[in-house]
Amino acid sequence: MVYGRISKTxxxxxxxxxxxxxxxxxxxxxxxxxxxxxxIESRHVATSEDAVSLGIETxxxxxxxxxxxxxxxxxxxxxxAEQAMPAxxxxxxxxxxxxxxxxxxxxxxxxxxxxxLSVAESLFNSGQAKTGLLISTETMSTMLDWGxxxxxxxxxxxxxxxxxxxxxxxxxxxSKLQSAGDTSQVLTSGYPNAHYSEHDESxxxxxxxMDGRAVMAFTMKAVKEQIQSLLDENHLSASALDFLLLHQxxxxxxxxxAQKLGITPEKCPSNIxxxxxxxxxxxxxxxxxxxxxxxxxxxxxQKTLLAGFGGGLTWGSMLLTL
Numbered sequence: 001m002v003y004g005r006i007s008k009t010x011x012x013x014x015x016x017x018x019x020x021x022x023x024x025x026x027x028x029x030x031x032x033x034x035x036x037x038x039x040i041e042s043r044h045v046a047t048s049e050d051a052v053s054l055g056i057e058t059x060x061x062x063x064x065x066x067x068x069x070x071x072x073x074x075x076x077x078x079x080x081a082e083q084a085m086p087a088x089x090x091x092x093x094x095x096x097x098x099x100x101x102x103x104x105x106x107x108x109x110x111x112x113x114x115x116x117l118s119v120a121e122s123l124f125n126s127g128q129a130k131t132g133l134l135i136s137t138e139t140m141s142t143m144l145d146w147g148x149x150x151x152x153x154x155x156x157x158x159x160x161x162x163x164x165x166x167x168x169x170x171x172x173x174x175s176k177l178q179s180a181g182d183t184s185q186v187l188t189s190g191y192p193n194a195h196y197s198e199h200d201e202s203x204x205x206x207x208x209x210m211d212g213r214a215v216m217a218f219t220m221k222a223v224k225e226q227i228q229s230l231l232d233e234n235h236l237s238a239s240a241l242d243f244l245l246l247h248q249x250x251x252x253x254x255x256x257x258a259q260k261l262g263i264t265p266e267k268c269p270s271n272i273x274x275x276x277x278x279x280x281x282x283x284x285x286x287x288x289x290x291x292x293x294x295x296x297x298x299x300x301x302q303k304t305l306l307a308g309f310g311g312g313l314t315w316g317s318m319l320l321t322l
Contacts, residue, residue, distance in 0.1 A: 003170040004117075004124040004132075006298055006322065008163035009288040010061035012054045013044040013275065020153070027149045034153045039251020043156030043276030046139045050082050054159035055137035056095045062133055062163045063096055071098040073132035075120055076105045077112030077280040079189070079311065080139045088137060101132065109187075110247050110310025112136055112280030113160075114177070114318050117306075120164055121172055135161035136280040143189050145207035154250070155208075156276030160284025169300070170321075174234050176226050177316040186214040187311040215313075216253060223309045223317075224257050230305070230317050238262045242302040243290075243322075247309055248272040248282035257307075269295070283308060298322050 019042045020031040034040055046054070055076060063071070076089035089103035102123075108115040113136045123129035137159035146152045189208040223246075231238060238244075238261045246254045251272050258268040271289050278285060283306055290296040296304075302322045309315035 002124050002127060002130070003167045003172070004121050004129070004164040005167040005171040005300075006162045006287075007165045008062055009160070009284065009291045010058045011158065011160040011285045011288040012057035012061070013158045014046040014049045014054070016045050016047050017042055018045050023153060026147065027152060029149050029153060037252065038154060039270065039272050040153065040276050041273045044158055045141045046157040049139070049157070051078050051080050051137045051139050051159070052082065052088050052091045054139070054157070055088055055092045055135050055161075058135050058137065058159045058161045059092050059096050059133055062161055063098075068096045068098040069100050071101040071132055072129035073120065073123055074098055074101045074103040075116050075132065075134045077108065077116045077134075077136040078105060078138055079107050079109050079112070079279055080143055081105065089135075092135065098133075108280070108314050109312055110249065110277075110279045110282070111177075111308035111312065111314040111316045113283040114175070114306055114308040114316035115314070117172065117318060118175055118177060118316070124164070124166060130166040132164050133161055134164060134284075135159060136284050138279040138281045140208070140277070140279055143208045148207070150212055151208050151210055154277045156278050158275055158278045158281050158285055160281045160286075160288055162284060162287065171300075173319045173321060174230055175316065175318040176230050178222070178226065178314070180222070180313045183214070183218065183313045184311075186211040186218070187313065189311070216250070218313055219249070219253055219309055220256060223307055223315050224260050226315060226317050227257070227261060227305060227307055230319055234319060236303075236319075240303060241267060241305055243296070243304040244268045245283060245286055245304060245306050247307060248275070248286060249277050249310070279310065280308070296322055
């Protein structure tokens with residue numbers, strides 16, 4: 001059987017960086033309050049960029065030095081596309097000249113990258129692919145009510161992605177993907193560019209709405225249990241992991257999950273302080289940061305667990321050798 005393996009990472013962030021202090025001009029908050037509750041110091045916000053342009057920048061970095069026509073697929077995960085069609089993936093495919101690639105988007109909110117890896121792996125396993133791109137690109141700022149302190153302080157924009165190539169040994173050792181649609185109303189959003197009635201005072205359809213306490217309670221229970229179950233089923237202790245890479249939703253959540261699992265802080269790295277919550281893009285951006293500083297080698301020796309979780313509600317964990 002053929003398997004997919006990450007052979008390169010890349011990311012792209014908007015030029016504009018917004019520090020916590022800049023939010024205090026229009027929100028009842030403080031830099032100290034935001035840092036204490038979320039771990040966030042700043043985030044990048046798109047001005048001239050969008051999900052497509054950030055995705056294209058990431059894709060060009062990934063295909064640098066190779067013929068884009070060799071790509072068999074371009075998969076994009078996003079919940080913040082500017083339009084329904086063409087798909088963001090199709091726009092990226094056309095821009096980089098990946099003329100032979102299947103291109104499509106998928107939306108699993110903040111779990112998107114983990115779900116995307118699972119879908120990409122199926123293309124390798126079935127013999128339909130030898131190389132391809134998985135890119136997660138988000139402009140969450142377009143979905144926010146910037147007067148709502150509950151959400152405006154949390155999110156940022158950015159894109160991250162990986163080049164996947166065929167291998168004889170598996171990178172993905174095991175995975176668990178789950179959804180709970182009966183809890184979907186605790187985290188909702190309309191489309192960024194959709195037209196809503198000027199008389200809609202609730203803003204409920206237009207902007208991202210979140211019951212923060214409910215989301216945190218779900219995350220602390222469901223995500224922790226899923227990770228522990230994945231480890232138990234594969235006869236691994238948490239201490240055997242080289243890295244636990246969690247969706248960058250909130251630094252306090254990351255620390256509590258790691259603590260409950262018995263994972264030391266150095267094995268659960270975070271970049272949320274500088275980029276905020278970038279939804280599905282958070283994990284591939286983190287992978288690229290760790291690759292750039294030499295912590296991740298992608299030589300097949302580092303046992304790593306990825307976990308994404310968010311709207312849907314959806315959550316997914318994946319045990320890898322990177």
